[in-house]
Structure formats: structure tokens, C-alpha cells
Amino acid sequence: MARIGVLGFLHETNTFAPDVTGLDRFEEADAWPGLTEGDAIIEATRDMNLAVSGFIAAMRxxxxxxxxxxxxxxxPSGPVADAAFEAIAARIETRLRGQALDGLFLDLHGSMVTQSLDDAEGELLRRLRGVTGPALPYVAALDFHAIVTQAMVDRTQAMVAYRSYPHVDMAETGQRAARMMQRLLAGETFFAAWRKLDFLVSMPWQCTLDGEPAGVLMAAAGALETDDCPEVQFIPGFPLSDTPASGPSVLAYARNLEQADQAVRTLAAEVEARRRSFTGRLYAPGEALDALAHRRPGRYILADTQDNPGGGGSGDTTGTLRALLDRGIGQACVAVLCDAAFAREAHTLGVGARIDRPLGGRGFPGEEPVPGPFEILSLGDGRFVGTGPFYLGCRMDLGSMVRVRRDGVDILISSRKQQAADQAMFRHLGADPRDYRILVLKSSVHFRADFAALADGILMVKAPGANTADLHDLTFRRLRPGVEIL
Structure with missing residues (x-):
């Protein structure tokens, strides 16, 4: 029996987002647990679709x-405050010191940027190696959108990334990490090969459910794996990170370097051959609604991708909501808009009352709130369990929630931002997504895991928000030379 340390420190940093991510954002719960230490981690993450959950269950x-x-x-949000990174890293080091361990599992995102660090994971690994030494087996789980660096590769024995977007395989990735850890504990050695690719892929076009290109590439990576080369990975990266290392990666681990190199060369060629396939159409809110007017009757999803909290959006922009109201389109629902002050006042007034407070429109430059009045339809405490494939088992804590209606449009409102990627968010407020003709979901891709089967069509909407969908709208200043913006 081996003693395996387990830790997690995750943040997907949108360097273009206007906010700074402080310690309080790590301490508070949202879809996932707030900062947790010691044995409480096991119960706090049990049975969730998280890499740490899958790893712990498999190793036990x-x-x-x-x-x-x-x-x-x-x-996901703007750069992590240096003080927050230092405080959390110090607490991890303190807990690690003096532990007699046979291995260390790290649940990381892979694209954390602080006010001073481009590669926060690489720096964290450097500090932890100063505590444990270089020989202790480190296995890390990474997000699908991780930005792999040489420091990360050099300071771990293995890294495994999610293979799906929507990320329905996070717990499964933890299980893969456990298999790699057990092989390392048995005395096996794996050689790493990797390659950084010189382009950026916008988030909406990274979905693995659509087949080409991302789904096909994930299948191609899996087909290259053997017992001697157990991990071959295409990691698309997070395009809203303006750092020299940004971009997709191909990563492989094998018993010898030649095998790993060959796998990387083969998969990288497959990715390059599909470079031009990472694309799709974006609609302005009005264009999307006009397009629906010419489609057959049914239920349609407008993905409010640029205000996706899962990519650094504030979750409170009102562009698509305004378009619905301006056109007098009813039987629609907007979810989930974040406005804590609005939710507090609604709870004071109660169900059936009218609230005349302006809604949203404060978290992104140039946005304005939507004026009332709104009818209060239902209230919730924001505590419920995710039931969809992405948030499965997650014990949500989104603060006070409310469902309101104005001019035939329902709006689900939370006190903590969270992308609309689980039908349980609707049910918590007494709503059924099947009752609406138009669903406006503040999400880019994760919503597809639980909502796509309900829809007769999905349109990507380019309304205001920090999760920029057209990368050409951004000014990158720190990318290495030669990186193409797709």
C-alpha cells in the first residue's frame, strides 16, 4: 500500500477579463466546493465529476x-491576485512538508496566470519540488484547455488532460491519472514528448461532440495509445490567455522516447491537417432572432457565449435579453444571469410581487441594466445537486436565486456567477427548459451535454461579454512570433 498526497489548485485565467481574482473567489463554493483542507476534501468532492474524485476513488x-x-x-475570471496565489501555495507547501509520501496527485487546470506569473502551475510545481525533491512521482490532471509548458512537463512524471468538451470525463481523467500513478509506483518509467502548435482555436469551435475536427482528433489520439505508450493527448488550450506559451499542445508518454516522439509527430500532423476546420458562424443577437423566424417551429438554443462565466464572462450582460424584449418575443428564458443585489431584494419582496429594480449590465464595460418592472415567479436558495453529465453530482451553492418574468421572457438569476450547463438550475426555480421556445444560455459548449438533446437547433450568439468568441476582436501583445489567430 502506498501513501499518496492529493491536492488541487484550479483556475482558468482570461487575461482579457477586467477583474482580478482574489482569495475570496477560491474560498467560496459555487458549482464546486470552496477551499477545503485535510480529510474534509474526500467528502467534499465525493461522487462528483471532478478529476480529484475519480483519482481518490480509483486509488482507494x-x-x-x-x-x-x-x-x-x-x-474562470481575470488574472489571479499575487497575494491569493502566494497564500494558497504557502498553505499547500505547509501541508506537504513532513509528509512521508510515495506519490503526489495534482488536480490542476493548466492555464492559471497571476498578476506576475505567466505559468502559475509551472511555478507551483517548482516550489513543491523544493519540498519533496525531484524523485517523488507526480501525476497531474489537466483541463482540456490547459496551456502546457516545458516547466510543467519537466516537473511531473505524467500529466493527463480531459478528452471531452463538454468536460463529461473529468472523473474519468482522474481514473486515468490513477492508472499512471500505479504504474509509476510499480517501477515503470515513462518518457515525455510534446509539441506546441502555432495557432489559437476559439472556444466554441473546440467542441468534441460535433465530430470534426476536435472529436475526430480525440479519437485519433486514442487510436495511437498502446500499453507501451499509454497516453497520447491533443490539448487545445485556452485562447483567451495572452502569454508566450498560449496555443494547443500534443503530448505523449511512452516507455521510450522514440515511441513518444513518433506518437506526437503523427498526431500533430493530424491536427495541422484540420487547422482550417476550427471555425463556425457567430450571430449578433438580432441576427439570431431573425434567423429563427425563418426556421420551422421548435425549440432553439441561443448560446450567449461571450458572457459565459466558464470563460471569464461576468454573467450579467444584457445584449441578448434586450434583443428578445425589443422584438416582443415571448416563451423565452434567459439563464443564468448573475445579480446578487437583485436576488436579495426579490427575496425580501417574495413570490408574486413586482420588483422595479434594474437588472444586470454592471460587470462588463459599456453594458447597461435592463429596467423593470419584473414579476417574481419563484425563489431558491441556490443549493442543489447537478444532474447533467458535466455537473453530475456537484453540490451547487449559487447563493440566493430568483426567476422573474418581463414581457413574456423568463430570467433565471443567481447571486454567484455560473454557466447555464445543467437542467437542475431550471428545476431549482420551478422551471422546465422544455416549456420554452427559445433558451438563451450563458455558456459556450458545456450546455450541450445536458441541453442539446432538447433543441431543434443551436446558434452561437455574439453579444457583449469578456469571453470573446472571435479572437480577431482582441489585441494580443505577448504571443510568441508566428502564432496564427484562427
Whole structure:
């Protein structure tokens, strides 16, 4: 039996977002647990679709002892405050010191940027290696959107990334990490090969459910794996990170370097051959509604991708909501808009009352609130369990929530921002997404896991927000030379 340390420190950093991510954002719960230390981690993450959950369950089933250290995450947002990174890193180091461990599992995102660090994961690994030394087996789980760096590769024995977007395989990725850890504990050695690709892919076009290109490439990576080369990965990266290392990566681990190199060369060629396939259409809100007027009757989803909290959006922009109201389109629902002050006042007034407070429009430059009045339809405390494939088992804590209606449009409102990627968000407020003709979901891709089957069509909407969908709208200043913006 081995003693395996477990830790997590996750943040997807949108360097273009206007906010700074402080320590409080890691301490508070949202879809995932707030900052948790010690044995409490096991219960706090149990049965969730998280890499740490899958890893712990797999290693315990194999008879190993888990030593939980610290786990935390914050919703995607602007750069992490240096003080927050330093505080959390110091707490991890303190818990790691003096532990007699046979291995260390790290649940990381892979694209954390702080006010001073381009590669926060690489720096965290450097500090932890200063505590444990270079020989202790480190296995890390990474997000599908991780930005792989040489420092990360050099300071771990293995890294495994999610293979799906929507990320329905996070717990499964933890299980893959556990298999790699057990092979390392058995004395096996793996050589890493990797390559950084010189282009950026916008988030909406990274979806693996659509077949080409991302789904096909994930299948191609899996087809290259053997017992001697157990991990071959295409990691598309997070395009809203303006750092020298940004861009997709191909990564492989094998018993010898030649095998790993060959796998990387083969998969990289497959990716390059599909470079021009990472594209799609974006609609302005009015264009999307006009397009629906010419489609057959049914239920349609407008993905409000640029205000996706899962990519750094504020979750409170009102562009698509305004378009619905301006056109007098009813039987529609907008979810989930974040406005804590609005939700507090609604709870004071109660169901059936009218609230005349302006809604949203404060978290992104140039946006304005939507004026009332609104009818209060239902209230919730924001605590419920995710039931869809992405948020499965997650014990949500979104603060006070309310469902209101204005001019035939329902709006689901939370006190903490969270992308609309689970039907449980509707049910918590007494709503059924099947009752609406138009669903406006503040999400880019994750919503597809639980909502796509309900829709007769999906349109990507380019309304205001920090999760920029057309990368040509951004000014990148720090990318290495030669990186193409797709």
C-alpha cells in the first residue's frame, strides 16, 4: 500500500477579463466546493465529476492510502491576485512538508496566470519540488484547455488532460491519472514528448461532440495509445490567455522516447491537417432572432457565449435579453444571469410581487441594466445537486436565486456567477427548459451535454461579454512570433 498526497489548485485565467481574482473567489463554493483542507476534501468532492474524485476513488479501490492536502478552484475570471496565489501555495507547501509520501496527485487546470506569473502551475510545481525533491512521482490532471509548458512537463512524471468538451470525463481523467500513478509506483518509467502548435482555436469551435475536427482528433489520439505508450493527448488550450506559451499542445508518454516522439509527430500532423476546420458562424443577437423566424417551429438554443462565466464572462450582460424584449418575443428564458443585489431584494419582496429594480449590465464595460418592472415567479436558495453529465453530482451553492418574468421572457438569476450547463438550475426555480421556445444560455459548449438533446437547433450568439468568441476582436501583445489567430 502506498501513501499518496492529493491536492488541487484550479483556475482558468482570461487575461482579457477586467477583474482580478482574489482569495475570496477560491474560498467560496459555487458549482464546486470552496477551499477545503485535510480529510474534509474526500467528502467534499465525493461522487462528483471532478478529476480529484475519480483519482481518490480509483486509488482507494486499489488499496492505497490517500493523504488529502488542499483543494480549491475559482470560476474562470481575470488574472489571479499575487497575494491569493502566494497564500494558497504557502498553505499547500505547509501541508506537504513532513509528509512521508510515495506519490503526489495534482488536480490542476493548466492555464492559471497571476498578476506576475505567466505559468502559475509551472511555478507551483517548482516550489513543491523544493519540498519533496525531484524523485517523488507526480501525476497531474489537466483541463482540456490547459496551456502546457516545458516547466510543467519537466516537473511531473505524467500529466493527463480531459478528452471531452463538454468536460463529461473529468472523473474519468482522474481514473486515468490513477492508472499512471500505479504504474509509476510499480517501477515503470515513462518518457515525455510534446509539441506546441502555432495557432489559437476559439472556444466554441473546440467542441468534441460535433465530430470534426476536435472529436475526430480525440479519437485519433486514442487510436495511437498502446500499453507501451499509454497516453497520447491533443490539448487545445485556452485562447483567451495572452502569454508566450498560449496555443494547443500534443503530448505523449511512452516507455521510450522514440515511441513518444513518433506518437506526437503523427498526431500533430493530424491536427495541422484540420487547422482550417476550427471555425463556425457567430450571430449578433438580432441576427439570431431573425434567423429563427425563418426556421420551422421548435425549440432553439441561443448560446450567449461571450458572457459565459466558464470563460471569464461576468454573467450579467444584457445584449441578448434586450434583443428578445425589443422584438416582443415571448416563451423565452434567459439563464443564468448573475445579480446578487437583485436576488436579495426579490427575496425580501417574495413570490408574486413586482420588483422595479434594474437588472444586470454592471460587470462588463459599456453594458447597461435592463429596467423593470419584473414579476417574481419563484425563489431558491441556490443549493442543489447537478444532474447533467458535466455537473453530475456537484453540490451547487449559487447563493440566493430568483426567476422573474418581463414581457413574456423568463430570467433565471443567481447571486454567484455560473454557466447555464445543467437542467437542475431550471428545476431549482420551478422551471422546465422544455416549456420554452427559445433558451438563451450563458455558456459556450458545456450546455450541450445536458441541453442539446432538447433543441431543434443551436446558434452561437455574439453579444457583449469578456469571453470573446472571435479572437480577431482582441489585441494580443505577448504571443510568441508566428502564432496564427484562427
Amino acid at each position: 479501490a486499489a488499496g492505497h492510502e490517500i493523504v488529502p492536502l488542499l483543494w480549491c478552484s475559482a470560476n
